[in-house]
Amino acid sequence: MKQTGNIVVLTGAGISAESGIDTFRDAGGLWEKHRIEDVATPEAFARNSALVQGFYDARRAALDTVEPNAAHDALARLDARWPDDEKHSLLIVTQNVDDLHERAGARRVLHMHGELRSALCGHCGVRTPWQGALADAPPCEACGAPALRPDVVWFGEMPYQMPRIYQALAKADLFVSIGTSGAVYPAAGFVQEAAAYGARTLELNLERSEGSHWFDESRQGRAGELVPAWVE
Numbered sequence: 246m247k248q249t250g251n252i253v254v255l256t257g258a259g260i261s262a263e264s265g266i267d268t269f270r271d272a273g274g275l276w277e278k279h280r281i282e283d284v285a286t287p288e289a290f291a292r293n294s295a296l297v298q299g300f301y302d303a304r305r306a307a308l309d310t311v312e313p314n315a316a317h318d319a320l321a322r323l324d325a326r327w328p329d330d331e332k333h334s335l336l337i338v339t340q341n342v343d344d345l346h347e348r349a350g351a352r353r354v355l356h357m358h359g360e361l362r363s364a365l366c367g368h369c370g371v372r373t374p375w376q377g378a379l380a381d382a383p384p385c386e387a388c389g390a391p392a393l394r395p396d397v398v399w400f401g402e403m404p405y406q407m408p409r410i411y412q413a414l415a416k417a418d419l420f421v422s423i424g425t426s427g428a429v430y431p432a433a434g435f436v437q438e439a440a441a442y443g444a445r446t447l448e449l450n451l452e453r454s455e456g457s458h459w460f461d462e463s464r465q466g467r468a469g470e471l472v473p474a475w476v477e
């Protein structure tokens with residue numbers, strides 16, 4: 246059995262569910278209230294930017310009403326004690342656009358689908374930390390274009406930092422997936438990528454995900470219990 250030195254953790258909406266943030270596909274989830282095509286594609290933004298800005302402004306505002314939960318805290322503890330040297334590394338790749346990993350104290354976090362607390366200029370690409378609404382945003386400070394949009398990856402757009410993610414998957418000894426349904430690519434394909442390079446693969450999820458059969462082991466339950474138990 247390969248010694249566990251290099252760990253990649255993939256998280257999805259399920260890890261933030263116990264903090265009170267809606268998931269996407271569960272009953273009453275975001276995609277029940279909004280059609281993906283209407284709020285999470287570049288075409289939707291071009292068609293009706295006010296609707297899309299409103300969707301993300303509401304989610305950004307909701308961040309002030311929630312706190313990290315025991316699963317975020319446990320990953321932050323792992324991040325604090327796991328070495329970072331030629332034999333050890335840890336990367337938390339999240340599909341989530343919330344800031345709960347960082348608020349729990351985790352540092353080695355990569356937001357592959359972007360962040361609510363950031364604005365992206367659609368004209369010059371400059372990113373600006375953003376707290377309030379974007380609906381009535383001023384023009385971009387860098388280029389003056391009225392083109393500020395949520396700094397999130399929409400369907401059909403390339404996720405962020407893919408080369409860094411594939412690099413980490415290629416050297417991973419252990420790949421752990423937490424709170425994700427495995428319905429959205431390329432994230433849903435990471436387990437196969439890691440397994441192809443010989444990593445052990447573990448799923449921690451409320452129910453078996455669409456890609457559950459790709460994992461060496463799948464544990465069902467709430468992240469708030471499963472993750473602290475796994476980390477300790």
Ligand SMILES: CC(C)NC(=O)[C@H](Cc1c[nH]c2ccccc12)NC(=O)[C@H](CCCC/N=C(/NCCC(=O)O)S[C@H]1O[C@H](COP(=O)(O)OP(=O)(O)OC[C@H]2O[C@@H](n3cnc4c(N)ncnc43)[C@H](O)[C@@H]2O)[C@@H](O)[C@H]1O)NC(=O)OCc1ccccc1
Pocket residue numbers: 256257258259260262263268269270271274285340341342358359397398399400401402403404423424425426427428429430431432449450451452453454466467468469
């Ligand atoms: C719908 C799907 C079929 N479509 C795609 O995958 C598309 C198209 C596609 C690409 N490749 C393919 C291959 C096959 C088929 C389709 C495709 N992918 C794309 O468009 C991607 C971009 C996709 C990103 C879109 N943006 C998001 N988010 C940001 C915005 C926003 O947040 O609004 S996706 C968004 O939805 C996904 C939601 O999934 P989950 O997080 O898993 O949430 P979900 O609700 O589904 O599940 C929650 C799970 O938690 C569990 N759970 C619930 N409570 C708990 C609990 N308490 N504890 C534990 N578990 C729990 C539940 O049981 C459940 O299993 C996340 O990724 C999330 O970020 N871009 C792209 O492909 O670019 C080109 C490319 C790429 C690479 C190389 C070359 C070219």
Ligand SMILES: [Zn+2]
Pocket residue numbers: 366367368369370371385386387388389390
């Ligand atoms: Zn600009």
